[in-house]
Amino acid sequence: MNSENTKLYFYPLWLRIWHGINAVGIIILIITGISMQWGVESSFIEFQLAVNTHNISGVVLTLNYLLFFIGNFATKNISFYLIKPKGFSKRLMKQAHYYAFGMFKGAPHPFPLSEKRKFNPLQKLSYVVVMYLFVPFVIISGFALLFPEIIIDRIYSCSGVLITAVAHSAAGFLISIFLIIHLYVASIGKNPAENFKSIINGWHNIH
């Protein structure tokens, strides 16, 4: 097999641009979000700067999400996210077993990547949950906080604005955890930098 055959053009330019903007934006949102939660006096970034940066990054990432959403449907990229429910949990377990045990024993990858399969089952599930559930939620709740008059005043005895803010932060936190795991899992490969190079130049090595 020559080197041409071992490489697949996995990430088209529009996807890499989206991913790059998303990566930088989410890191900014996480840093400014953590800073703000320390309060006005103790935030490590000047408080108003953190609020402004967070708001602007949120808006930029919302536009960027539209690029992702439209791009997925305009190209066949959406097919990589479609989950076939039948036997999915078994496939998930198989992949989890590989990460927990198989890969240390030199077992073959249970779901080798190809032109038709860009993500393994665990990747697929986490990406779908994050990109089609959590990210839309932080976008909607974030915009609700920019326009608080649209939020219900009180939900039982609690303020609607507060509940929205807490839910927004909680979802943001879970996205941060996803990011950490995402970065770690990306380092699993022939060498740790391989996947990071792929998302920059678009080519993915199949071993």
Add this chain to the structure above:
Amino acid sequence: MNMKNFILPLFIILSGFFSLIKAQTPYDDPKNHACLKCHSSKIFSFLNEVTNAEQKRLMNPYYIMDTTAILLGVHKSFDCTDCHSYDYSVYPHDGKLKLQPMSSCLDCHGGDPTYAQYQFERIDEEFKKSVHFQVSGDHFSCASCHNQHTYKPTARNSGSIEEIVAFSNSLCLSCHNDMNRFEMISGYENPKIVQIHSWLPNQELHFKNVRCIECHTEVTDTLMVSHNILKEDQALRKCVECHNADSKLKASLYKYTNLQSRSDSSSVRSIFANQSYVIGAQQFPLLKKLSYLIFFMAIGGMIIHLIFRYLKK
């Protein structure tokens, strides 16, 4: 014990008890009280010994006592001349009596273990640091705010926040909303209390529900009411100091600042660069603990996985 032996001591005890009650409330009958017969009404009369005729005069409104309030105050058991000179019993009053220094709170309450819980000495220390004392010196005393005649420890005893706020603010407003008293102490004509607070959203609501001292004093944990009234430029102007502890206040401030900044400018930028923020939304202890747990579990899992990757390389 026969009846006679029982009734006599009882009579002595009861008469002593009733005389004690009478002595505790010298103001029960203001019309016949040596001072209050004049100082509880707008008009007083006296016998002019020069003309030998009964004369009527208008009482200085600042010297008219509220007899009902006196009876509700903590000092009701003291008669006027316990604090004021006995020479005031004579009318016309000797003009020089005005020059005599008045007793201060500490003259009676200072160093007395009975009143230790009220921390009069601490209050005096705080007061000496306050702008009132710094600017006016000895012209400003406890009595400038606290009327000893009618004083009630409302902040300690009242169960109504509204009453405490109204009472506390009435002390400040007795000068800061009274041109005469304000000018006498400060030398300025107009307190301008509304203009000075024009930056404060919903000013009327705040004045009604928040004590002036919440923003205008240096709060100490160990003193119930701080007496170190700060200079104007040191007063608290951070809305979030109050609007972060309670979810209702937090949300109302957030909505207010958000809508305000957008109404000030209709540009798109005013929406995205909106500086309002729901302070403290991440401060729920349970969620905080849960987030630490999830974070450390994720990190721990990755470290263990990394170690195995290294060992099995």
